[in-house]
Structures are given as structure tokens and as C-alpha cells.
Amino acid sequence: MHLVSFRINGDERSLAVEPRRTLLDALRADLALTGTKKVCDMGDCGACTVLLDGRAVYACLTLAVDCEGREITTIEGLAHGNELDPVQRAFVEADAYQCGFCTPGQIMSITALLAEQSAPTEDEIRRAVSGNLCRCGAYQNIVKAGQRAAELVAATRTNGSNANGSRASAAAGAGDAPGGRR
Amino acid sequence: MSIVHVERQKSEDGEAQYTVQESPMAPAWEPGASLSVVGKPIPRVEGDLKVTGRAQFAYDVRLPGQIYAKVLRSPHPHARITRIDTSKAEALNGVRAVLSRATHPDVPWFEDTRLFEETVRFVGEEVAAVAADSEEIAEDALRLIEVEYEVLPFVVDPEAALRPGAPKLHDDGNLAGEPTEYERGDVAATLGQADVVIEQTYVTQAALHNCMEPHGCTATWEGDRLTIWDSTQSIFDVRDEVATRLELPKHHVRVIKQFMGGGFGSKQIAWKHTGFAALLSKHSGRPVQLMLDREAENLAAGNRNPTRQHVRLGAKRDGTLVFIECDAIMAVGAFMVGGEASDVDGTYQTLYRCPNVRTKQTPVYTNTGPAVAFRAPGYVEGAFALESAMDELARALDMDPLQLRMKNYSEVDQTADKPYSSPQGLRRCYEAVAERFGWHAARSGSTEPAERQASGRKRRGIGFAGHDWIGGAGHPPGYAWLKLNNDGTADIVAGTQDIGTGSRTGLLQVAAEELGLPFEKLELHLGDTAFGPYAPVSSGSATQATIGPAIQAAALDAKRQLFEAAAPMLEVAPHDLEMHDGSVYVKGQRERQMAVSEVLSQIDPHMIQGHGSRGPNPEDKTIHTFGAQAVEVEVDVETGEVTILRVVAAHDCGRIVNPLMVDSQVVGAVTQGIGFALTEERLVDMGRGFVVNANLEHYLVPTVLDIPEIVNVHLDLPDTVANPTGAKGIGESPLVPTAPAIANAVYDAIGVRIRQTPLGRSRVLAGLAEQGAKR
Numbered sequence A: 001m002h003l004v005s006f007r008i009n010g011d012e013r014s015l016a017v018e019p020r021r022t023l024l025d026a027l028r029a030d031l032a033l034t035g036t037k038k039v040c041d042m043g044d045c046g047a048c049t050v051l052l053d054g055r056a057v058y059a060c061l062t063l064a065v066d067c068e069g070r071e072i073t074t075i076e077g078l079a080h081g082n083e084l085d086p087v088q089r090a091f092v093e094a095d096a097y098q099c100g101f102c103t104p105g106q107i108m109s110i111t112a113l114l115a116e117q118s119a120p121t122e123d124e125i126r127r128a129v130s131g132n133l134c135r136c137g138a139y140q141n142i143v144k145a146g147q148r149a150a151e152l153v154a155a156t157r158t159n160g161s162n163a164n165g166s167r168a169s170a171a172a173g174a175g176d177a178p179g180g181r182r
Numbered sequence B: 001m002s003i004v005h006v007e008r009q010k011s012e013d014g015e016a017q018y019t020v021q022e023s024p025m026a027p028a029w030e031p032g033a034s035l036s037v038v039g040k041p042i043p044r045v046e047g048d049l050k051v052t053g054r055a056q057f058a059y060d061v062r063l064p065g066q067i068y069a070k071v072l073r074s075p076h077p078h079a080r081i082t083r084i085d086t087s088k089a090e091a092l093n094g095v096r097a098v099l100s101r102a103t104h105p106d107v108p109w110f111e112d113t114r115l116f117e118e119t120v121r122f123v124g125e126e127v128a129a130v131a132a133d134s135e136e137i138a139e140d141a142l143r144l145i146e147v148e149y150e151v152l153p154f155v156v157d158p159e160a161a162l163r164p165g166a167p168k169l170h171d172d173g174n175l176a177g178e179p180t181e182y183e184r185g186d187v188a189a190t191l192g193q194a195d196v197v198i199e200q201t202y203v204t205q206a207a208l209h210n211c212m213e214p215h216g217c218t219a220t221w222e223g224d225r226l227t228i229w230d231s232t233q234s235i236f237d238v239r240d241e242v243a244t245r246l247e248l249p250k251h252h253v254r255v256i257k258q259f260m261g262g263g264f265g266s267k268q269i270a271w272k273h274t275g276f277a278a279l280l281s282k283h284s285g286r287p288v289q290l291m292l293d294r295e296a297e298n299l300a301a302g303n304r305n306p307t308r309q310h311v312r313l314g315a316k317r318d319g320t321l322v323f324i325e326c327d328a329i330m331a332v333g334a335f336m337v338g339g340e341a342s343d344v345d346g347t348y349q350t351l352y353r354c355p356n357v358r359t360k361q362t363p364v365y366t367n368t369g370p371a372v373a374f375r376a377p378g379y380v381e382g383a384f385a386l387e388s389a390m391d392e393l394a395r396a397l398d399m400d401p402l403q404l405r406m407k408n409y410s411e412v413d414q415t416a417d418k419p420y421s422s423p424q425g426l427r428r429c430y431e432a433v434a435e436r437f438g439w440h441a442a443r444s445g446s447t448e449p450a451e452r453q454a455s456g457r458k459r460r461g462i463g464f465a466g467h468d469w470i471g472g473a474g475h476p477p478g479y480a481w482l483k484l485n486n487d488g489t490a491d492i493v494a495g496t497q498d499i500g501t502g503s504r505t506g507l508l509q510v511a512a513e514e515l516g517l518p519f520e521k522l523e524l525h526l527g528d529t530a531f532g533p534y535a536p537v538s539s540g541s542a543t544q545a546t547i548g549p550a551i552q553a554a555a556l557d558a559k560r561q562l563f564e565a566a567a568p569m570l571e572v573a574p575h576d577l578e579m580h581d582g583s584v585y586v587k588g589q590r591e592r593q594m595a596v597s598e599v600l601s602q603i604d605p606h607m608i609q610g611h612g613s614r615g616p617n618p619e620d621k622t623i624h625t626f627g628a629q630a631v632e633v634e635v636d637v638e639t640g641e642v643t644i645l646r647v648v649a650a651h652d653c654g655r656i657v658n659p660l661m662v663d664s665q666v667v668g669a670v671t672q673g674i675g676f677a678l679t680e681e682r683l684v685d686m687g688r689g690f691v692v693n694a695n696l697e698h699y700l701v702p703t704v705l706d707i708p709e710i711v712n713v714h715l716d717l718p719d720t721v722a723n724p725t726g727a728k729g730i731g732e733s734p735l736v737p738t739a740p741a742i743a744n745a746v747y748d749a750i751g752v753r754i755r756q757t758p759l760g761r762s763r764v765l766a767g768l769a770e771q772g773a774k775r
Helices: A023-030 A086-093 A103-116 A122-128 A139-159 A166-171 B047-052 B087-091 B135-143 B158-162 B187-193 B235-245 B272-284 B294-300 B346-350 B379-397 B401-407 B425-437 B439-443 B503-515 B543-570 B596-603 B659-678 B738-750 B761-774
Strands: A002-008 A011-017 A049-052 A055-058 A071-073 B003-010 B016-023 B067-073 B079-085 B095-100 B126-132 B146-151 B180-184 B196-204 B216-222 B225-230 B253-256 B288-291 B307-315 B321-333 B356-365 B458-469 B479-484 B490-493 B522-525 B577-580 B583-586 B589-595 B608-613 B625-636 B642-652 B709-713
Touching (some): A103 A122, B067 B272, B126 B288, B158 B321, B158 B356, B187 B307, B187 B321, B187 B356, B196 B379, B225 B235, B225 B272, B235 B253, B235 B272, B272 B288, B307 B379, B321 B379, B346 B356, B346 B379, B379 B401, B379 B458, B401 B425, B401 B458, B425 B439, B425 B458, B425 B625, B425 B642, B425 B709, B503 B522, B503 B543, B543 B577, B543 B583, B543 B589, B543 B596, B543 B608, B589 B596, B642 B738, B659 B709, B659 B738, B738 B761
Parallel strands (some): A002 A071, B225 B253, B490 B522
Antiparallel strands (some): A002 A011, A049 A055, A049 A071, B079 B146, B095 B126, B180 B356, B196 B307, B307 B321, B625 B642
């Protein structure tokens, strides 16, 4: 067992994990943060997308022990209490899901995009979620949700209020969403 | 209050049988009725839970002391287990329980097979199961299990499986039951009467559901009670099947499903994981979570049965069909699991008016994972062949394919000699698609496509297909309870489940409409066999049409009781009252009213409870759902790549309860249809018998980059003959016509007829090469 410490959704946490434990299993089994989903466990589907130092990564391809001292944001870290952040609101408004299993990963990919590019083109939105599979086929509305989220974020910034999702924005560094699938 | 009518009848073998009908249902919301909640695009009520990660799927259950299970699977397509030794696995630190044939040789499971079979019949069949403190330890333990196999000859191809001398999967041979045969009229006698005959063989692949959430559950066995959080489309079927097989009273098994990451037909039975998790919990004394990994999901959790369909169509010169004939074989895999429901022959018998029809379908065992229903099972496969053949017929007749379909339109279910409940439904779909797509303009001036677009690397074409589907009608039994709370809210309880389709929202809209309470004052509780009344499996696009009318009846029942309570308060007769916007009004006197909360507070703590049951479907009508789609494609003749440029769909689902969710269903089904048509195919190594693409890297489901604009034209066609809400299901039908419409468009683009799905690049290039060779 190795001790690893990181900051997750704003909280400092330390875990004793086997070196082979993925970040995904650490989130789901050790921290009971089950919003991040396990679908393929081999980097094909994007359902486990989280932000690592502001950058979208697949948690199933990241070892927990590699997260020492790093900053992780999961789907549970976006809303403020019961108040949804703009990307989450946009997904509800656009019906950008059916079963909802891929949704956390889709939202994290869009969140990473908006942190880097506040006014993305439709093509940029598509590219940002091209590594996120949705078997229910909600892609059309996921793209709409991405556009709506950009509008909501822009509106929040214009108003100068304490922007929802600012945590992700602040954490955003250089980088890109996981690449397109093919 | 619902009333049960029971009639005693004698069956053929002399046993007494009882038929049950329940009444009353609510009066119908007739077409043109002014509805205030039904028909509105209300966002999903569970949206906040899904976007915050708080929706609890079976995979997300976390109980004190919970441990994790993994399954050891056969590496051979056909073998007899001669020895199994799990002692080293049991001795590993952290392992809590191990199951195998050695511990559980006789637990019955699917049909005549057992939880652990002595003979394994496909790569991926379950051999042993381990529960341990972590998934990693469980995996380590699997590697310590020693199994010796006597390898047996195997067969993967269904036609080869039918040949004499083929390896036998079961004692009775490889026929999975007797072939299903149907004939009306006399095809043989009319063969010579057709001016044009199309005779071709069409092949459809094994497609894999690949639900995002794999099959699996969390189970806890405490004393003589078992609770299972299962990723299932049918909590009551899982309860009943598990209870029977594990010899527990049904009411000692509780099955819960609040959220499920996709099912598409594959989660409508109790798969073996439920038995493993339950028994591992019993033996370890711990809650056990057993979720399949992605490879197992692709090997052993169902598939759309591959088919080979030999089709003959005969028509007069004017397009009138003389005969339709289909001989289909389908591979059901290693054994029947009881949830196949695949009628490949169905659409041949009903889609077109035709006096002479003969069909035969033969299910065959093969050494591959078992098949199970996949979104419109049988009809997706049948429609690919029939609608491709109709396009070939239209070409042979030099007729517009849409005109050919109109020419052979049937308003009657010819298998039962009954009219459809919506006899114009399909016609409206044809017309709506043609108009929105601009079908006639797109076709005008066209000649043979190969000549029209003989040059250029990228060639465009258009294609059309229509369909019918036996699902969407809903059926009894199904129940709902409704209680009014003294703050003017209501709780509705039903034992159904929302499988991701939006049932929570659509059913609440029905309740709010009938009750007259604001939508946001209602809450629906579902997905728990311990608390909800019985509901059937959520399959066959049935949930809205089955449970909707039961909820409507429960709301009406509650409303009538509320009027009884309010009548003395408002000093009128109950029948002089009406209810809307959360208040009870004296009819025609808006000023004489009481808030519902006020009425209830006056009688508190007495309460009002409504009960509703799903009444029967009409006996003299057949309820089908219908649809049509047109697509435009671009084919790259150098790479063979087919790109879908646009899709227009129109589907008859009766009254549209929620257009936002109907759109999502249609767009999602078309997306799956594009995958089925172009990229999705389970590939089995014929020499070794294993699946080479049991993952999401090589089994290609569509991504956001593969999907064009998909337009769903809303046809709001309330079908109050079907049920008083007028709503039918939409979940499955929009997948049916997509693949043939694409294949027909590919032909239109390049003049190559591809009769096998998926239309991948290699098949397109092979077709082009063959075309070149013919010239």
C-alpha cells in the first residue's frame, strides 16, 4: 500500500492504495465518489473523464499513486450545494442525455473545454466530446448543451457575479480534452 | 376503485384457466382535447440527479461491508469441464467466497441449463465466481483457480450448425425449437402470376448492445431475505426468476432499480450475475457487488441475433404485390435465455397488403454468446431485408419506391383480419417524411444513379424505408396508487421502472393532466418491488402505454373522492365540481373554489388514495406503431466510406406526451441505426471461436462525429382506440427503418446493392469492384 495525498473538489485527502489502483477505482471505491463512471476501463469511452490540474483525463488510465499533490475535480465538485453550474444546467435544459450514465463524463469534457475556450465553435464542442461515447445517442443535444453552456458562462461572467464553475476555470491549465476517437 | 372481472375457462388439456379483466379506465382524452400538461416539452424530472452524479445506478450502490465479485469465464467455445480446483483462490487473503460447479452443481438457470454447466458452450461462459475485499483481489483469485477442459468440436456459423455431422450443442441437436412457419393464400400457386420477381439473400450481423452501464447488481442476503439492486428493465421478472431458481419465497426477494445506464432489451431477464451475487452474499455474509467488465458485457450479456434471410417478392407490372416469401435462419447462440422475442418474420406478414405470404424462421444454436432482445428485435433484421428488397423491386419496376409502398398500403392486420387502431398512421409517416425531406424534388429528373453520377470520388444518393412494429401498444396488467397529501401535493407509486427513456416525466404528465394538480406538485416513486404494485417488464415500447392509463385511472379515482370530500364544503353535489391548477371549483362559478390543500386539511388525518389498473386492449383492433425515414448519403468510391448527410424521420407513437423526450428517443434510435448500418459487428474468429472485438475500441458504436442532422417530424396522432391517454410507445420503432434507408441510399449513390449489414468500407469496395468487373 502507498500513501497518496491530493486535493479533490477542494478538499485535501490522503489514501492508502495499492500501486495498481486506478484513480477511477480510488474515486469510486475508496472515496465513494460514484458520479465518475466505469464503462470500458481501458480509455475507449470517456465516461470516467475528470479534471486533473484542470485538464480532462480518463480516470481509468490514471493511477491513483500518480496523483500525489495534484488537484482533481469530479462531477461532484461542480455544483454549489443544490445550485447547478452552467454546464449542468445546460444539459438539463437541452435534454442532453437519456439514461445519464455517460453524462458526468460529457459534462467534464465540456467543462474542460469552456475553461480553455470560453466561446467555442460547434466544431470545437464536437471535438471536445468526441472521446465520450453515448449509447443512447444524445449527441445532437449534447452539442446544443455545449453551446448553451457557453452562453450561460458568458452571461455569468458579464454580470461579474461569483461565477458558477469558476473553480474549474481557475484550475484550468494548458491542455486539451482527451483526443477524438477516430 | 378498480374492479376485477374473472372468468373461468377450460383450456385444451382440460385444466381450468382464468381470464382477468380490470376496469374502469378513465374516459379518453379525445383528439383535439385541450390538454395543459400532456404535450409539453417538460425537462426530465430527474435531471439534477443525472448531471450532478447523484443518480444512483446499480454500479453506484455502496453498502457497509460491501465486497466485490468477479467471474471466471471459459476460454473455449465448446468444452467439458473435467476438473475444477478453487482451493488456492479460497486461501488468498481477502477472498470471502468462491462459487463453482463444485459448490453449486444443480442450481437451475436458463431453460434446461444450470448456473454452472458441466459443458461450456461459448467463449465467455461462466465457470466460477469469486467475491473479495477489492476487485483487484478478486481478479488475483480468478488466476488461482485451476480448470481442466476436454476441448470439444464447435460451430459458429448457423448454416454449418444445421448440416449433418455438425458438432451438437445440445442432446436434441442444434435446432433451438421447431421452426416457426406461417402461410396465407398460396405462394406456390401464384409464383407464375408475377411480372417481376426479386429473389435475394440478405444477411444481418450480430450486434452488441454495449449499454454504458454493464449488466450487474449489488446483492445482500440477510437471514431469509434477499435484496438486489439490479441494472434491469424488469424488477418483477428478476424478483420472480431469482426467487424460483434460488428457492426463496417471491416476497422475500426485493429488487430495486432507480437508474440504469442503458438496456436496449438486454436487461429484461435475470442474468447469471444475479444468482452469483446472491449466493456469494449468502456465503460471505457481506453485500456483494458484481458488475460485468466490458469484455464480459460483449461476450455474455446478449446480442442481436445474426440472420440470413432468403426473400422472394413478386409483383404485377403496376407494382401490386402478388406474393412475399421469406426463409430466415437466426443464430440464438449457446442456449435460449428466455428474453429473445425476435420475430424476424413479423414484418413480412403485415407491412404490405399481399394475399399470398409464406414465412419460415429457424432459430439455431451456435457456440457463441446467447442472443437476447435488442431494441425492436427481429423487426430491425427483417426490415433491412424486406425494405431493401422493396427498393430493388421499385428499381426493377422503374417506380418511385414511395409510390410502390403506397400502392401496397395495408390498413388491416392481415394476420388477424383486424383493422389497425391507427389505420392511417403509416401513410401519415410516409407523407411527413417525403414533405420534410423534399423526397419528390430530390428524385425528380433522376435516372439510374450509376449513370447520373458516373464520375467523381464522392457520390450522393437518397434512400427511403418504412416499417411497422408490434410494440408500443402497452398491455395489462399494470397498476398505480396515488395519495393526496394535505399540502396539496401527491405521491404516485408504481412498480414500473424508468430505463432511461423519460418514463418518470411522461407518466407524471399523465397524472398531472388527469388530476388537475400542477406538475411540480407530483412525485412518482417507482423501481422497487417491495413498495410498488406489479408492473411488467419495460420492453416492447410498452411502459408509457401500459402504466400511463393505470396512473390516469388512479388520478381519476382520487379526484372523485376529493370531490366527495369537497362537496359538503362547497355545498354542491360532487358532480358539480371540477379541478384544475390545484383547486376544486364549482363548475361555471370560478369564484366558488377551495384549494386542494384546504379541502384535505379539513379532513386530515383522513386521507384520499386513488387506485388505478390498466384495462384491456381492444379485441377488435390491432395496435401497431409505424414509421418512415429518408436519408441522404455520400459514398467515397475510393475508400468505401459512407457518410450520412441527413436523416428525416416520422413515427406514429399516438399522442405525443412530451416532444422533448420523443425527439431524444427518435434521434437516439436513429443513431443506433446508423451504427447497425455502417460500423457495428461482433466479429468471431471462425477457427478459434472467440470474439475478436469484445471492447469499445474495435466494436464501433457511433461517436458525436459520425452523426448528421437528424430531424424528427412530430406526428401527434392520438390513438384513443388503443388506450384512453392516446399515447403509444416510441422507444424501439425509430431504429427499424434506418439501416435499409441507408442501404437504399448507397445503391442510389453508386449503383451497388449491398445486402449485408454493416455496410463497412470493405463491403462497399468489394461491391464497387464487382460492379467494375461486370462492366
